[in-house]
Amino acid sequence: MIRIGSMAALEDIRKQLLQEQQTKQQENQVVVKVALATCGIASGARDILQFFSAELEKRNIEAAVLQTGCMGYCYAEPTVEVCRRGQEPVIFGYVDEKRADDIIENYIKKGVMVDGLIPKNFSTACHCEHEPQAVPEKSKQIRIALRNCGVIDPASIEDYILHDGYHALADVLNRMTPEEAIEEVIASGLKGRGGGGFLTGQKWKLTRQSQSAQKYVVCNADEGDPGAFMDRSILEGDPHSVIEAMAICAYCIGAGQGLVYIRAEYPLAIDRLLHAIGQAREAGLLGSHILGTDFHFDISLRYGAGAFVCGEETALIHSMEGHRGEPTVKPPFPSEAGYLGKPTNVNNVETFACIPLIFRLGAAWFNTIGTANSKGTKVFALAGKINKVGLVEVPMGTTLRDVIFDIGGGIQHDKQFKAVQTGGPSGGCLTAKHLDTPIDYENLTKAGSMMGSGGMIVMDEDDCMVSVAKYYLDFTVEESCGKCSPCRIGNKRLHEILEKITRGEGSMDDLNKLRNLAHVVKETSLCGLGQSSPNPVLSTMENFWEEYLEHVSDKKCRAGVCKAMMKYFILEEHCVGCMACARNCPVNAISGEKKMPHTIDQSICIKCGVCFEKCKFNAIEIR
Amino acid sequence: MSRTENLVSELVEKHGRSRNSLMPILQGIVQEERFLSEEAMIEIARELNLSTADVFGTASFYTFLDTVPRGKNIIRVCKTISCHMKGKDEVIEALEALLKIKVGETTHDRNFTLLTANCLGWCHKGPVMLINDEVYPELTPHKACEILEAYMKAQ
Numbered sequence: 027m028i029r030i031g032s033m034a035a036l037e038d039i040r041k042q043l044l045q046e047q048q049t050k051q052q053e054n055q056v057v058v059k060v061a062l063a064t065c066g067i068a069s070g071a072r073d074i075l076q077f078f079s080a081e082l083e084k085r086n087i088e089a090a091v092l093q094t095g096c097m098g099y100c101y102a103e104p105t106v107e108v109c110r111r112g113q114e115p116v117i118f119g120y121v122d123e124k125r126a127d128d129i130i131e132n133y134i135k136k137g138v139m140v141d142g143l144i145p146k147n148f149s150t151a152c153h154c155e156h157e158p159q160a161v162p163e164k165s166k167q168i169r170i171a172l173r174n175c176g177v178i179d180p181a182s183i184e185d186y187i188l189h190d191g192y193h194a195l196a197d198v199l200n201r202m203t204p205e206e207a208i209e210e211v212i213a214s215g216l217k218g219r220g221g222g223g224f225l226t227g228q229k230w231k232l233t234r235q236s237q238s239a240q241k242y243v244v245c246n247a248d249e250g251d252p253g254a255f256m257d258r259s260i261l262e263g264d265p266h267s268v269i270e271a272m273a274i275c276a277y278c279i280g281a282g283q284g285l286v287y288i289r290a291e292y293p294l295a296i297d298r299l300l301h302a303i304g305q306a307r308e309a310g311l312l313g314s315h316i317l318g319t320d321f322h323f324d325i326s327l328r329y330g331a332g333a334f335v336c337g338e339e340t341a342l343i344h345s346m347e348g349h350r351g352e353p354t355v356k357p358p359f360p361s362e363a364g365y366l367g368k369p370t371n372v373n374n375v376e377t378f379a380c381i382p383l384i385f386r387l388g389a390a391w392f393n394t395i396g397t398a399n400s401k402g403t404k405v406f407a408l409a410g411k412i413n414k415v416g417l418v419e420v421p422m423g424t425t426l427r428d429v430i431f432d433i434g435g436g437i438q439h440d441k442q443f444k445a446v447q448t449g450g451p452s453g454g455c456l457t458a459k460h461l462d463t464p465i466d467y468e469n470l471t472k473a474g475s476m477m478g479s480g481g482m483i484v485m486d487e488d489d490c491m492v493s494v495a496k497y498y499l500d501f502t503v504e505e506s507c508g509k510c511s512p513c514r515i516g517n518k519r520l521h522e523i524l525e526k527i528t529r530g531e532g533s534m535d536d537l538n539k540l541r542n543l544a545h546v547v548k549e550t551s552l553c554g555l556g557q558s559s560p561n562p563v564l565s566t567m568e569n570f571w572e573e574y575l576e577h578v579s580d581k582k583c584r585a586g587v588c589k590a591m592m593k594y595f596i597l598e599e600h601c602v603g604c605m606a607c608a609r610n611c612p613v614n615a616i617s618g619e620k621k622m623p624h625t626i627d628q629s630i631c632i633k634c635g636v637c638f639e640k641c642k643f644n645a646i647e648i649r
Numbered sequence: 650m651s652r653t654e655n656l657v658s659e660l661v662e663k664h665g666r667s668r669n670s671l672m673p674i675l676q677g678i679v680q681e682e683r684f685l686s687e688e689a690m691i692e693i694a695r696e697l698n699l700s701t702a703d704v705f706g707t708a709s710f711y712t713f714l715d716t717v718p719r720g721k722n723i724i725r726v727c728k729t730i731s732c733h734m735k736g737k738d739e740v741i742e743a744l745e746a747l748l749k750i751k752v753g754e755t756t757h758d759r760n761f762t763l764l765t766a767n768c769l770g771w772c773h774k775g776p777v778m779l780i781n782d783e784v785y786p787e788l789t790p791h792k793a794c795e796i797l798e799a800y801m802k803a804q
């Protein structure tokens with residue numbers, strides 16, 4: 027890439043790239059894009075990409091085979107987009123070599139549709155005129171943060187520029203003062219997507235107002251909430267949008283240096299980001315005199331080392347400074363005294379990814395999407411017992427029902443929907459009665475959960491809610507930094523009580539203790555981790571009180587998850603006396619004559635379940 | 650100079666001597682030597698003019714900055730809720746049986762360490778494990794063992 031010295035040069039380059047693309051489109055019979063995000067790669071997408079390249083050439087078809095980021099259809103990896111000349115692109119899922127061959131022979135060569143078609147279920151907000159955007163009639167998704175994921179080649183700055191990239195930065199640098207730009211972000215109503223939900227423009231304004239010669243922009247890419255993986259997808263699929271937004275932020279607040287704190291567990295995201303930073307430097311979009319102006323800015327990376335609490339902004343800053351990643355009391359807020367004591371603006375990856383489009387399409391446009399107090403869209407990561415796991419981006423105010431049943435395709439194996447945990451270990455669970463609640467910051471908080479980073483773990487009738495609460499606490503107990511005692515000790519005690527209940531040894535008194543202690547931890551902990559860690563307990567107690575009662579008074583777990591409470595019985599009418607169970611029982615709890623019904627001695631049984639597995643006659647019942 | 654001392658001075662050269670270089674230096678050592686030996690930590694403390702307790706205190710805060718020797722290959726099985734819901738217990742049991750060690754331990758030949766981790770960001774494709782930097786999603790006990798056997802053969 028050559029150095030881009032001005033706004034006009036950027037526009038020229040884009041026009042030139044556009045022309046090249048159009049020529050290529052005319053030359054090529056077909057363009058094939060393979061989604062090469064980590065999940066695609068793990069399902070064999072690299073081989074598929076090679077297969078298409080090699081086979082299309084062998085079969086004499088003029089084609090361009092490209093890589094792109096995650097298309098969001100994670101349930102159907104590897105996914106491939108095929109665009110025949112002059113036609114709308116179509117997307118195929120579960121593409122193995124056999125299907126790829128089918129696609130080439132039938133769809134590409136003859137235009138005959140083949141199996142595996144995924145109907146496009148979203149529309150993309152964009153500012154580029156050259157790609158026809160087919161907006162599906164009923165699409166409930168609008169992609170803003172994910173607009174380029176699965177569309178562009180993340181390793182190509184040219185492709186990003188072609189899709190309107192770095193134009194927002196050019197606009198801001200040339201046409202706006204920092205104050206005007208900040209006003210635009212405030213007017214958009216964009217709130218932080220990292221969990222806190224603080225108004226982004228307001229935060230920029232505060233950091234701008236702090237007086238200091240040195241300031242920092244930090245991108246929080248330490249995504250660690252169980253259930254969330256959108257930041258990884260954005261960095262893997264569209265790293266330049268984050269770089270561009272950080273540069274805009276730096277201009278607004280008056281910073282010269284940017285840092286991305288990224289978790290070490292994301293090697294591909296790290297690779298792509300480093301690659302993109304290198305390209306941006308080469309093109310003069312990072313470094314000194316960016317686009318011929320007096321604005322200087324560069325970005326470097328800092329790596330996490332496996333500590334969830336480092337996602338909390340003060341902890342993150344301490345970690346970057348080379349200290350233990352322990353949070354400190356706010357104020358002072360990072361906007362006053364952050365990295366190395368200097369004013370620092372910390373934003374989340376998804377927050378940044380929205381910024382360029384806000385400048386291209388305007389705050390007023392952004393403002394039309396969403397609810398009264400929550401503007402724009404939110405990316406949700408669907409996981410758990412849902413049919414179509416993956417990433418979705420919907421306008422704020424979309425109902426849970428739409429997300430889970432319409433876009434997510436409902437519950438796996440036609441089971442009953444039970445609950446969905448939003449906000450990870452800081453959030454709570456929502457139940458069937460919340461299905462029609464519009465999702466936004468306010469409503470989720472009202473319902474006893476929170477937006478968090480947007481992970482949604484869906485649970486069905488086979489999940490025990492007491493165990494779910496225990497699992498989240500297990501997470502917090504391990505990830506608590508240990509600085510303050512309510513969180514360090516309180517969560518441990520909460521966990522112990524839940525263990526006791528799931529072992530079938532709990533009492534009513536334990537339930538009272540559990541609730542009281544949960545409130546104490548919530549109210550007295552130092553940072554967001556401890557302040558929100560009891561939420562899963564409190565919200566499951568609120569919504570599934572009868573399950574807690576069953577565990578303590580009837581010693582029963584209706585989902586059959588808490589092993590200690592289960593009892594194994596032999597159904598006389600089914601038992602043929604084959605002795606298979608008795609022979610395999612490790613503690614000899616099963617007795618009976620050959621060819622006669624057997625029985626299990628409950629006082630000896632250790633509930634290992636071997637008999638259940640070994641019985642060929644369905645004669646073992648679990649109660 | 651010993652190998653470790655050399656490595657420390659290389660890393661100090663690259664990242665600088667200020668406090669905020671501590672993390673990159675520690676991470677650099679772990680990348681090369683798989684863990685932070687006492688020797689390495691003492692050397693870093695000397696170079697950065699910190700107390701060794703401070704260096705150890707910082708390192709011990711982070712899961713990935715191991716201060717005990719680890720095997721050549723580190724297996725981290727995600728144990729968070731969505732992987733749990735999809736059967737990570739069975740995967741761990743199968744790996745334990747194959748390697749003949751428990752979670753947290755290292756094999757006698759020092760080739761493998763089996764650990765668990767909190768959320769690896771693969772919630773939609775659980776259960777998942779990380780072997781060194783490589784991600785393996787949608788595991789079954791059988792699949793996990795096959796993958797590991799390939800690593801064992803390569804040793």
Ligand SMILES: Cc1cc2nc3c(=O)[nH]c(=O)nc-3n(C[C@H](O)[C@H](O)[C@H](O)COP(=O)(O)O)c2cc1C
Nearest residue numbers: 218219220246248249337338339373374377554555
């Ligand atoms: C325990 C804890 C973990 C957090 N983890 C993250 C994280 O992984 N990513 C993130 O962007 N924000 C995380 N946050 C929120 C940050 O402290 C901060 O509010 C956020 O990065 C600000 O960016 P935003 O305004 O763009 O959301 C976490 C907060 C807490 C209390």
Ligand code: SF4
Nearest residue numbers: 508509510513553556
């Ligand atoms: S609440 Fe927990 S994580 Fe936060 S400072 Fe206290 S001990 Fe650390």
